[in-house]
Amino acid sequence: xxxxxxxxxxxxxxxxxxxxxxxxxxxxxxxxxxxxxxxxxxxxxxxxxxxxxxxxxxxxxxxxxxxxxxxxxxxxxxxxxxxxxxxxxxxxxxxxxxxxxxxxxxxxxxxxxxxxxxxxxxxxxxxxxxxxxxxxxxxxxxxxxxxxxxxxxxxxxxxxxxxxxxxxxxxxxxxxxxxxxxxxxxxxxxxxxxxxxxxxxxxxxxxxxxxxxxxxxxxxxxxxxxxxxxxxxxxxxxxxxxxxxxxxxxxxxxxxxxxxxxxxxxxxxxxxxxxxxxxxxxxxxxxxxxxxxxxxxxxxxxxxxxxxxx
Numbered sequence: 442x443x444x445x446x447x448x449x450x451x452x453x454x455x456x457x458x459x460x461x462x463x464x465x466x467x468x469x470x471x472x473x474x475x476x477x478x479x480x481x482x483x484x485x486x487x488x489x490x491x492x493x494x495x496x497x498x499x500x501x502x503x504x505x506x507x508x509x510x511x512x513x514x515x516x517x518x519x520x521x522x523x524x525x526x527x528x529x530x531x532x533x534x535x536x537x538x539x540x541x542x543x544x545x546x547x548x549x550x551x552x553x554x555x556x557x558x559x560x561x562x563x564x565x566x567x568x569x570x571x572x573x574x575x576x577x578x579x580x581x582x583x584x585x586x587x588x589x590x591x592x593x594x595x596x597x598x599x600x601x602x603x604x605x606x607x608x609x610x611x612x613x614x615x616x617x618x619x620x621x622x623x624x625x626x627x628x629x630x631x632x633x634x635x636x637x638x639x640x641x642x643x644x645x646x647x648x649x650x651x652x653x654x655x656x657x658x659x660x661x662x663x664x665x666x667x668x669x670x671x672x673x674x675x676x677x678x679x680x681x682x683x684x685x686x687x688x689x690x691x692x693x694x695x696x697x698x699x700x701x702x703x704x705x706x707x708x709x710x711x712x713x714x715x716x717x718x719x720x721x722x723x724x725x726x727x728x729x730x731x732x733x734x735x736x737x738x739x740x741x742x743x744x745x746x747x748x749x750x751x
Contacts, residue, residue: 458497468537473519570611571596577666584712635733661707665692
């Protein structure tokens with residue numbers, strides 16, 4: 442086992458020695474029956490007083506990690522202490538396991554320390570990040586997310602989500618069709634895939650109630666997203682509405698509100714709802730499923746609870 446002692450640390454040399462032996466045992470680098478260096482060897486290798494090494498070994502023996510065999514030396518016990526691990530010791534066990542895995546990968550201790558420092562320096566996530574290359578679809582999903590969560594929601598395309606300043610402190614989300622591409626870019630960072638439903642319950646319920654008695658009524662369709670316009674038009678025609686009864690408005694174009702105040706209802710997305718002419722009867726076609734909304738809220742509650750505990 443490799444030991445290192447930092448004389449400039451605020452932690453005493455005795456505590457450093459105890460911690461590293463325990464980590465070695467928890468990480469299985471020091472197996473049961475392994476003979477530890479003698480106090481004389483430790484004194485010679487690290488230039489510490491023999492009493493410091495002896496005090497560390499006595500503490501390890503009292504805690505049940507090692508046993509001293511008269512005339513033979515200090516050995517790792519065949520069994521671990523029976524008392525449940527303290528929170529500190531449980532964390533030490535995880536660190537020990539991590540160090541063992543890093544060694545198997547052939548990575549250096551310096552790299553491990555550097556990555557740990559980076560993770561410790563990161564602030565807890567303080568916002569949601571939607572990764573979606575289509576700006577109009579991104580606008581709609583962000584609007585639906587903002588209605589469901591408390592933290593701010595921002596968005597970006599694939600080309601921007603590699604920026605550390607944007608990713609750090611964010612909880613990335615993506616729609617199912619873009620999940621594979623986003624995972625390749627994020628390189629292992631957690632990514633939440635937002636489930637969608639092709640037809641919202643509100644819209645489906647409305648069409649079922651409305652048809653067939655009012656199939657000749659003039660119905661509006663409004664969105665900035667061209668795919669939304671196409672889907673809504675196709676769905677309403679399939680439900681029995683005549684194509685010439687549908688007033689389709691592209692909200693990216695000037696004067697898009699013209700005529701919407703004369704229709705019976707306007708099928709729209711969540712982002713355009715508040716921009717409709719006053720008095721319009723909006724039928725909002727929502728993309729995110731109830732499962733997606735529940736997951737977002739649950740993740741946010743867990744995050745806030747962990748921050749409160751700190």
